[in-house]
Amino acid sequence: MEKLPGKDHYTFFENVFEVVKLIPYARATSYGAIANYLGSRGSARMVGWAMNASHHSTVSIPAHRVVNRNGLLTGKHHFGSPDLMQQLLESEGIVIENDQIKNFGEIFWDPAKEIGF
DNA sequence: GGTGTGACCAGCT
């Protein structure tokens, strides 16, 4: 995993990247699910903040597979183009309707449940 | 080095 500049030890931040990279193809998860998996429910905001930093990272992070708990593409505006996130998801076979993932209940990938710890 | 803020979530009012 990548070490962020100015940090000598791994943090909550890097754990987020690990989980995001583990998201399978054609699947999506929520910020809260990742935060919950890492042990801090209220840290969901940090997950989003980590995604913002993912752009700065040299490693490719599938941030488009991370949405809010409603399946809404809240962070689409932070991609290169507002529609880029939707296009990436659609290219994986995920159906998006009105900036929201359709059948999110089936596509939802809960790390705590799938990884199983 | 204190303060503000951020791609969120859940609980109150």
Place this chain on the structure above:
DNA sequence: AAGCTGGCCACAC
């Protein structure tokens, strides 16, 4: 039922 608030951790000014 819907709007507001607090909380969580890391980073920029």
